[in-house]
Amino acid sequence: MNSKLTAWASLAAAAVISGLLTLNYADMWRDDVIIPGPGVTKVKWLSEYNPDLRGTLGDTRVYVLEGKEPGGTFLVLSGTHGDEAAGWGTGLILVEHAIVKKGRVIVIPQVSNTAFTNNYPQEAHPQYITIPQSDGKGRTFRLGSRTGNSGDLWPDPEVFVQYPHKQAYSGEEIRNANRAYPGRPNGTFNESVAYAVQMLHKAEQVDMQVDLHEGQPEYPFVNAISAHKRASDVASFAALEMQVHDLNINTETSPDSFRGLSNLEMGDMFPRLYAFTSETVNPLQGKFRGITDEYLTVDGVDAFYDKAGKLGYLFTPWPATGSPLKQRVGRNVQQLQALTAALAEVTGTEIGWERIPSYSDLMEKGVGHYLNPLPQEGVERPKMRALPGFWKYWSKTW
Amino acid sequence: MPPLYMVVMGLYTILTAFIVYLIVSLVLRSRNVWEQVMAILVLVPFAMRLLFIK
Numbered sequence: 001m002n003s004k005l006t007a008w009a010s011l012a013a014a015a016v017i018s019g020l021l022t023l024n025y026a027d028m029w030r031d032d033v034i035i036p037g038p039g040v041t042k043v044k045w046l047s048e049y050n051p052d053l054r055g056t057l058g059d060t061r062v063y064v065l066e067g068k069e070p071g072g073t074f075l076v077l078s079g080t081h082g083d084e085a086a087g088w089g090t091g092l093i094l095v096e097h098a099i100v101k102k103g104r105v106i107v108i109p110q111v112s113n114t115a116f117t118n119n120y121p122q123e124a125h126p127q128y129i130t131i132p133q134s135d136g137k138g139r140t141f142r143l144g145s146r147t148g149n150s151g152d153l154w155p156d157p158e159v160f161v162q163y164p165h166k167q168a169y170s171g172e173e174i175r176n177a178n179r180a181y182p183g184r185p186n187g188t189f190n191e192s193v194a195y196a197v198q199m200l201h202k203a204e205q206v207d208m209q210v211d212l213h214e215g216q217p218e219y220p221f222v223n224a225i226s227a228h229k230r231a232s233d234v235a236s237f238a239a240l241e242m243q244v245h246d247l248n249i250n251t252e253t254s255p256d257s258f259r260g261l262s263n264l265e266m267g268d269m270f271p272r273l274y275a276f277t278s279e280t281v282n283p284l285q286g287k288f289r290g291i292t293d294e295y296l297t298v299d300g301v302d303a304f305y306d307k308a309g310k311l312g313y314l315f316t317p318w319p320a321t322g323s324p325l326k327q328r329v330g331r332n333v334q335q336l337q338a339l340t341a342a343l344a345e346v347t348g349t350e351i352g353w354e355r356i357p358s359y360s361d362l363m364e365k366g367v368g369h370y371l372n373p374l375p376q377e378g379v380e381r382p383k384m385r386a387l388p389g390f391w392k393y394w395s396k397t398w
Numbered sequence: 399m400p401p402l403y404m405v406v407m408g409l410y411t412i413l414t415a416f417i418v419y420l421i422v423s424l425v426l427r428s429r430n431v432w433e434q435v436m437a438i439l440v441l442v443p444f445a446m447r448l449l450f451i452k
Contacts, residue, residue, distance in 0.1 A: 010425055010434040012440035021446060037399060098415040151450050228432065389450060 029057060029117045031382040032141045034092065034109065035372040039099035039355065041066040046108065049203060050196035052185065054398030057152060057386045058111040058193045058298045062200070063095045064106050071103025072207035072349035074340060075200070077262060079110035079179050082144015083125060084214035085297050086280045086328030089367055091212065092141075093333060096220050098371040103354030106204060111211075112177035112193060114152050116144035117388060125284065125290040131325070132257060133368035143297065146285075147175035151389030163187060165259040174295065178211065178277075181265035197262070207349050208234075210276045211262040211341060212332055216286030217305055217314045217323065222279050224250035225335065228267025233273040237342030238335065244333055245359050251276075274343060278335055280328035281316050288313070300324040321335065330362030414448045 035315050036043065042064040047053040078091030091109030098105070111118055114265055119125045123146070130138040147153075156171040162179055173179045174188055183194025192280040201205070215222045217356025227235035242249045254264045254277070267275035283305050284297040290304040301322035316323075340351040357370050387395040416443065425437045
């Protein structure tokens with residue numbers, strides 16, 4: 001066989017495979033299709049609060065839902081971790097379905113946009129999940145990762161020293177947006193994003209903030225809400241509100257020794273703010289899980305977790321129905337209503353909802369029912385607006 | 399002086415480009431077909447790294 005011919009064939013094959021993988025990988029740099037509902041009164045960008053983010057994958061949309069009556073301001077952070085679908089799924093329902101009557105709700109569905117531009121292939125995580133709708137088509141979204149794009153936040157240090165408290169974390173936590181608060185200008189990529197959130201607080205005078213997360217079933221802090229120490233009363237009232245709907249939620253005070261989290265750092269920085277982090281149960285993130293595909297995070301059923309639940313290894317009840325997305329998002333939307341009711345009860349600051357589904361609505365109709373269907377003629381996914389890593393110096397000039 | 403991480407990334411990029419060059423030149427010189435085919439497994443990740451980890 002002609003060795004020159006096979007050599008060129010091998011190099012060509014390598015080039016084609018690299019090209020195909022590039023297209024596959026780069027597809028996650030494009031934004032998801034989000035169709036704002038009638039409640040959205042303004043769409044902004046996070047870079048309006050920190051111009052350093054302009055032209056980077058750290059920039060993300062900020063949706064404002066302003067009620068007709070004056071009231072407080074509630075900031076909902078979701079998509080801090082891209083693989084926690086109930087977090088960003090709740091943000092999407094607010095943007096696409098909810099209407100605010102009193103006060104203002106600011107929603108950032110994908111706070112850490114860079115975390116949506118990569119996923120965990122070695123954990124067999126799917127790149128996309130489809131949320132079913134009654135038209136049979138459903139809506140497809142990126143399933144990102146807990147940490148940001150390596151290209152934007154490379155290289156990981158051996159030890160990540162959190163700013164400004166100098167708490168030491170493992171190196172990859174430098175890419176975790178929820179260790180970057182309060183953020184700083186000219187810091188790491190995630191610190192720039194956190195700094196933009198800090199500037200948003202300053203500009204918009206936020207009264208209450210919640211950061212929506214998920215955790216694995218074998219993690220002790222699930223179906224729970226963590227409150228900044230000044231916000232414990234509000235969290236306790238919210239837990240009582242949740243009991244009205246037969247939903248148990250654990251509450252804890254965010255420990256001072258766990259730095260860099262949004263609720264602790266923003267709560268410390270802004271004396272008027274009541275800040276929370278909440279967690280639902282996502283089997284996709286767990287280590288006991290079996291087959292890992294998009295059904296696992298959407299349907300939440302797993303035979304290995306059934307077994308683990310029976311053996312008492314989990315920190316949450318594990319029924320035969322598992323932990324489906326609709327249940328987790330249902331808990332979140334009910335929790336948002338519980339928090340606004342509790343805030344009014346404790347502080348007198350009112351934020352009122354005109355339209356928002358309840359837990360039972362979600363359980364009955366599913367998540368897809370509260371997302372707007374794609375137009376019949378179809379809709380094109382947004383074009384690439386930024387590039388990661390070194391290439392961002394080029395995309396900043398676009 | 400650029401930030402230290404930019405210097406490190408630049409050096410990694412040069413190193414990666416050199417490794418890709420070495421493999422390509424070895425593939426072109428090799429008379430062993432399997433060696434050439436197996437080089438794909440090395441070339442693809444290094445090419446991806448050259449393009450994206452910056």
